[in-house]
Amino acid sequence: MGNLTTSRLTADAPTTHQKLLAWVEEVAELTQPDSIYWVNGSVDEYARLTTELVEAGTLVRLNPETFPNSFAAFSDPADVARVEEQTFICSEKEADAGFTNNWMAPAEMKGKLNSLFAGSMRGRTMYVIPFVMGHLDAEDPKFGVEITDSAYVVASMRIMARIGTEVLDKLTATNAFFVPALHSVGAPLAPGQQDVAWPCNPDKWIVHFPEERSIVSYGSGYGGNALLGKKCFSLRIASVMARDEGWLAEHMLILKLTSPESKVYHVAAAFPSACGKTNLALLDPTVKGWKVETLGDDINWMRFGKEGELRAVNPEAGLFGVAPGTGWGTNPNAMRAIAKGNSIFTNVALTDDGGVWWEGMTEETPAHLTDWQGNEWTPESGRPAAHPNSRFCTPIDQIDMLAPEYFAPEGVQVDAILFGGRRKTTIPLVTEARDWTNGIFMGSTLSSETTAAAAGAVGVVRRDPMAMLPFIGYNAGDYLKHWISLSAKANPEKLPKIFLVNWFRRTPEGGFAWPGFGENSRVLKWAIERIEGKADAVETPIGFVPTAESLDTDGLDVSAEELDAALAFRSEEWQTEAVSIEEWYANFGEALPAGLRAELDGLKDRLA
Numbered sequence: 001m002g003n004l005t006t007s008r009l010t011a012d013a014p015t016t017h018q019k020l021l022a023w024v025e026e027v028a029e030l031t032q033p034d035s036i037y038w039v040n041g042s043v044d045e046y047a048r049l050t051t052e053l054v055e056a057g058t059l060v061r062l063n064p065e066t067f068p069n070s071f072a073a074f075s076d077p078a079d080v081a082r083v084e085e086q087t088f089i090c091s092e093k094e095a096d097a098g099f100t101n102n103w104m105a106p107a108e109m110k111g112k113l114n115s116l117f118a119g120s121m122r123g124r125t126m127y128v129i130p131f132v133m134g135h136l137d138a139e140d141p142k143f144g145v146e147i148t149d150s151a152y153v154v155a156s157m158r159i160m161a162r163i164g165t166e167v168l169d170k171l172t173a174t175n176a177f178f179v180p181a182l183h184s185v186g187a188p189l190a191p192g193q194q195d196v197a198w199p200c201n202p203d204k205w206i207v208h209f210p211e212e213r214s215i216v217s218y219g220s221g222y223g224g225n226a227l228l229g230k231k232c233f234s235l236r237i238a239s240v241m242a243r244d245e246g247w248l249a250e251h252m253l254i255l256k257l258t259s260p261e262s263k264v265y266h267v268a269a270a271f272p273s274a275c276g277k278t279n280l281a282l283l284d285p286t287v288k289g290w291k292v293e294t295l296g297d298d299i300n301w302m303r304f305g306k307e308g309e310l311r312a313v314n315p316e317a318g319l320f321g322v323a324p325g326t327g328w329g330t331n332p333n334a335m336r337a338i339a340k341g342n343s344i345f346t347n348v349a350l351t352d353d354g355g356v357w358w359e360g361m362t363e364e365t366p367a368h369l370t371d372w373q374g375n376e377w378t379p380e381s382g383r384p385a386a387h388p389n390s391r392f393c394t395p396i397d398q399i400d401m402l403a404p405e406y407f408a409p410e411g412v413q414v415d416a417i418l419f420g421g422r423r424k425t426t427i428p429l430v431t432e433a434r435d436w437t438n439g440i441f442m443g444s445t446l447s448s449e450t451t452a453a454a455a456g457a458v459g460v461v462r463r464d465p466m467a468m469l470p471f472i473g474y475n476a477g478d479y480l481k482h483w484i485s486l487s488a489k490a491n492p493e494k495l496p497k498i499f500l501v502n503w504f505r506r507t508p509e510g511g512f513a514w515p516g517f518g519e520n521s522r523v524l525k526w527a528i529e530r531i532e533g534k535a536d537a538v539e540t541p542i543g544f545v546p547t548a549e550s551l552d553t554d555g556l557d558v559s560a561e562e563l564d565a566a567l568a569f570r571s572e573e574w575q576t577e578a579v580s581i582e583e584w585y586a587n588f589g590e591a592l593p594a595g596l597r598a599e600l601d602g603l604k605d606r607l608a
């Protein structure tokens with residue numbers, strides 16, 4: 001509305017932060033919303049917003065007896081995953097975005113975005129969400145403000161991040177810097193026009209300006225495209241901040257492991273989207289005497305501490321987990337967290353008694369469901385009832401096994417780093433790196449089959465350095481250099497050991513060679529025993545792999561053939577792999593750190 005004048009806006013706003021006020025005014029003038037609402041993050045506000053979303057048909061309220069205070073949303077069928085093809089890093093220089101990112105000159109992109117956003121919020125409310133990633137009482141809290149015209153985004157952001165009045169008050173009191181994160185579903189309403197349940201636009205743009213540290217997202221309402229505190233801020237923009245400030249923003253889970261001798265270890269693990277982070281973070285160990293507690297399931301901010309130790313913090317406040325495959329058998333801890341309620345499910349199926357269901361949730365398949373597209377569904381329908389990238393969004397403090405250190409701004413000391421991908425062949429269950437640089441080599445050459453978490457083909461092997469391919473906010477060669485140069489700050493005694501893992505290798509018959517999930521605790525146990533100098537290993541050209549006796553297989557229901565298929569280093573597979581790594585490294589040109597080139601040369605020599 002043209003009558004949202006500067007003075008009225010400023011008078012109503014719950015802040016005196018001049019930059020924030022100026023930005024809110026500028027966006028309102030451009031996007032022309034009906035009204036502006038400052039999100040305070042309260043329980044009452046959440047109740048009101050979700051009730052409105054139910055009335056609008058965006059949310060379905062679930063049965064309060066089985067899923068208290070929980071809702072299901074169903075997206076447009078064309079808005080179900082991150083859109084990597086439409087994701088841009090708009091640095092001043094193209095070289096600073098590097099070959100892994102889409103790039104456009106900032107001025108040109110801003111021209112395009114300005115025309116898309118002109119009037120884009122007509123007929124809608126513009127919500128202003130103050131948020132902080134990481135702890136509000138961190139030494140240097142990382143503030144953001146998301147402006148969005150989607151109440152679904154507001155409700156989801158309340159689960160995923162620390163938001164609202166307390167954040168805004170500190171942002172105002174310290175006159176701190178914040179990352180402006182602008183989002184519109186790109187579906188303005190003409191006067192009297194009826195809204196749809198999931199407004200969005202076929203034209204989608206997920207844009208980052210790394211020098212300005214700002215984000216603009218248009219056309220999608222889906223998770224990673226629209227909850228801008230998550231991948232856009234905490235990985236793409238944060239990776240640039242981390243490069244400049246000397247830390248690491250990584251796509252990693254963080255877990256705490258306690259051995260039978262009550263020794264405490266922390267493990268960080270980078271796996272690409274839909275490759276097992278949430279599941280490992282909530283693991284129910286099958287090895288006796290070992291305890292796992294959760295710190296984070298997706299994002300890890302790490303820095304070297306005063307004693308040269310690597311410390312990790314989870315900047316998020318919720319889980320945005322892949323629903324299919326999450327079940328009472330595979331991940332009971334996630335199921336218990338979900339059962340406490342206060343969750344938003346997106347693109348799952350509905351049961352006849354007002355609950356949710358997805359493939360793999362229960363052993364028995366319900367006889368009748370409403371699928372994620374609102375159609376009648378029976379086991380004979382011949383299609384999945386839930387979308388393969390359907391998600392549960394649940395507060396992290398509902399996890400019974402949450403480690404108390406989650407609440408500590410100084411984080412935890414990392415003892416081991418795992419890099420893992422989804423590979424049918426070649427990559428053994430676990431390989432320990434020869435040393436730190438060799439471990440960075442493993443991370444930089446990580447590969448995985450694509451999944452439903454991003455739009456596009458599924459099952460294609462691609463290199464995904466540190467599981468960060470879609471999330472490095474700058475030149476990937478500089479990113480690898482940053483990993484190497486940061487290690488100079490480390491206490492060599494305290495550098496984590498690095499391991500390459502693969503839960504997804506297949507037998508010749510095509511099944512998974514390794515049962516995965518809780519059984520992955522056997523691999524964690526081996527890794528820790530390597531750190532303690534207790535477990536044996538065989539040296540191969542790619543690193544150290546477990547001996548038959550050193551991996552605890554007590555009570556494991558796996559045949560000798562399966563175990564061999566999971567564990568074996570096969571020279572012929574690695575001949576092919578080395579060629580593929582060479583091709584991958586060629587993309588970096590001069591930007592490839594010399595130490596990593598030397599690692600590849602060393603591998604080739606050892607394989608020859």
Ligand SMILES: Nc1nc2c(ncn2[C@@H]2O[C@H](COP(=O)(O)OP(=O)(O)OP(=O)(O)O)[C@@H](O)[C@H]2O)c(=O)[nH]1
Binds near residue numbers: 277280298320322323
């Ligand atoms: N076979 C097998 N499947 C697994 C294992 N761990 C996870 N999965 C499946 O892989 C899919 C993705 O697992 P998640 O733990 O949600 O993956 P994620 O890395 O957290 O994914 P994002 O949230 O997209 O980043 C689910 O369908 C899981 O059931 C495992 O050890 N073995």
Ligand SMILES: O=C([O-])CC(=O)C(=O)O
Binds near residue numbers: 222223230273274
């Ligand atoms: O970002 C999202 O939409 C979900 C997610 O965790 C991923 O894709 O890695």
Ligand SMILES: [Mn+2]
Binds near residue numbers: 278
């Ligand atoms: Mn996850």
